[in-house]
Amino acid sequence: MGGAVGWSIGANDAANSLGTAVGSKVITLKRAIILIAIFGFLGAYLHGSHVAKTIGKGIVPLDQLGGNVSLYIALVASFAACAWVVLATYWKMPISTSHSIVGAVAGAGIAVGAPVKYKVLVDIFMCWIFTPVGAAILGYICCQIFKNIFYRFVPHKYMKAIMAFLIISSGCYVAYTWGANDVANATGIIAGSGIISINLSIAIGGIAIVLGIVTWGYKVIETVGSEITHLLPVMAFSAQLASAINVNVYTLLGIPVSTSHSIVGAIFGVGLVRGIRVLNIKIIKEIIICWLATPFISGIISFFVLKGIVTLMKI
Numbered sequence: 001m002g003g004a005v006g007w008s009i010g011a012n013d014a015a016n017s018l019g020t021a022v023g024s025k026v027i028t029l030k031r032a033i034i035l036i037a038i039f040g041f042l043g044a045y046l047h048g049s050h051v052a053k054t055i056g057k058g059i060v061p062l063d064q065l066g067g068n069v070s071l072y073i074a075l076v077a078s079f080a081a082c083a084w085v086v087l088a089t090y091w092k093m094p095i096s097t098s099h100s101i102v103g104a105v106a107g108a109g110i111a112v113g114a115p116v117k118y119k120v121l122v123d124i125f126m127c128w129i130f131t132p133v134g135a136a137i138l139g140y141i142c143c144q145i146f147k148n149i150f151y152r153f154v155p156h157k158y159m160k161a162i163m164a165f166l167i168i169s170s171g172c173y174v175a176y177t178w179g180a181n182d183v184a185n186a187t188g189i190i191a192g193s194g195i196i197s198i199n200l201s202i203a204i205g206g207i208a209i210v211l212g213i214v215t216w217g218y219k220v221i222e223t224v225g226s227e228i229t230h231l232l233p234v235m236a237f238s239a240q241l242a243s244a245i246n247v248n249v250y251t252l253l254g255i256p257v258s259t260s261h262s263i264v265g266a267i268f269g270v271g272l273v274r275g276i277r278v279l280n281i282k283i284i285k286e287i288i289i290c291w292l293a294t295p296f297i298s299g300i301i302s303f304f305v306l307k308g309i310v311t312l313m314k315i
Contacts (some may be wrong), residue, residue, distance in 0.1 A: 017175035017240075018168070019263070024236040026167045037210045043179030043208035045314065049199070059102060059124075060109035060116055069112055072309060076111075077104035079301035084294065088131045093290045096258030099128065099184055104297030107212060107302035112310060127250060131257045132265030138242035139269030147234050163233040170240035177247040178259040179206065235273070239266040261291065 018032035027035075062070040081100040088095040102124060109116045154162060190298065231239070243259070243266040250257040264287060 017178055018171035021167045021171045021236055021240070024102060024231040026164050026236065027171075031169070033213055035168070035172055036175045037213045039175035040213065041206040041210050043176035044182075044202055044236055045179075045207060047176075047180035048202040048206070055182045058121055059105045060114050065114055069114065072306060073105065073108040073112065073114065076306040076309065077302050079296045080104040080107065080305060083301060088290055088294075091290075093287060095266035095287075095290045095294050096128075096260050098256040098258045099291070099294040100298040102207045102256060103297070103299035104302040106295075107299030108306045110299075111303045111306040114247050124255060127255050127257050128261065131246065132252070132261040132268070135243050135246045135262040135265035136269035136272075138246055139239050139266035140272055141240045141269075143238035143270040143273045144239055150213065150234055160233075167233060167240065169236045170237055170244060173244040173284065174240050174247070174259070174263065177208065177244050177251060179189060181247055181251045181257060182209070182259060231267070231270070235267075235270040239263065239270045242266040242269065258291075 014164060017036045018027060021027045022029050022032050052154040062073060065073070078101075081097065084100050085095065085097050102121070106116055108114075108119060150159065151165070240263070243262040246262045246266070247257060247259050264284075268284065
């Protein structure tokens with residue numbers, strides 16, 4: 001199931017990295033998917049352990065539960081998170097896989113009466129609120145700064161090449177931070193339950209994410225890249241840079257945040273530079289509704305599935 005969650009993460013969250021670059025016509029969809037796969041895996045493998053420890057033991061102490069309870073929580077939480085992310089991907093909605101797995105772990109823990117660390121949940125929830133807001137502010141500031149720099153000081157004949165390089169580079173940075181933060185959503189709870197080591201779980205999760213990117217990643221890329229607002233090259237670069245910095249900070253702190261929230265917030269921020277009229281408010285409202293619903297839906301699925309297993313098997 002951890003591999004399935006990783007696949008669904010790759011399918012839904014691939015857009016967070018170079019979706020803006022595809023939307024601004026700087027890079028083709030095929031090349032974007034290749035770069036996302038490479039840098040997403042590197043981020044997962046090299047820095048994925050920070051957040052994996054929080055997912056694996058920080059919400060429900062899986063390593064302290066007796067019998068096979070931790071294994072059931074890991075299995076059911078992975079199933080619930082994967083089911084909701086796959087459905088949202090089918091709808092082309094960029095939801096948070098971090099929210100999905102956190103809600104699923106908490107729901108499964110409650111179902112079996114495990115000690116849920118509510119203080120950790122509250123801290124994570126507060127960071128979820130700050131993630132899109134912080135990204136929007138950073139995106140707005142970056143766009144204002146770089147718009148003035150590029151249009152005033154960069155010769156027009158070099159503008160296109162320089163912007164293409166910066167957009168692709170910042171997109172790869174986003175992919176790296178995304179892999180580092182989100183690989184924990186795939187296999188962090190499996191490592192926390194003690195089935196496999198944290199390094200092996202990260203490698204498996206990274207490979208699964210890559211498979212999700214190359215098979216179904218294009219669906220949400222279309223939404224992020226072109227349906228929120230029309231992105232000019234300087235806007236795409238500013239959004240990606242702001243999102244990557246935002247997620248990188250949380251990753252170093254070991255906090256599972258949403259790269260989807262970060263990039264959408266950043267796109268909203270850069271869109272405000274041109275005025276709110278250029279934003280697709282309808283699609284933004286639909287995305288926010290899915291964001292709010294995510295932890296609760298995955299948590300409810302996880303709770304009732306595990307309750308059913310407990311009743312039938314008398315765990």
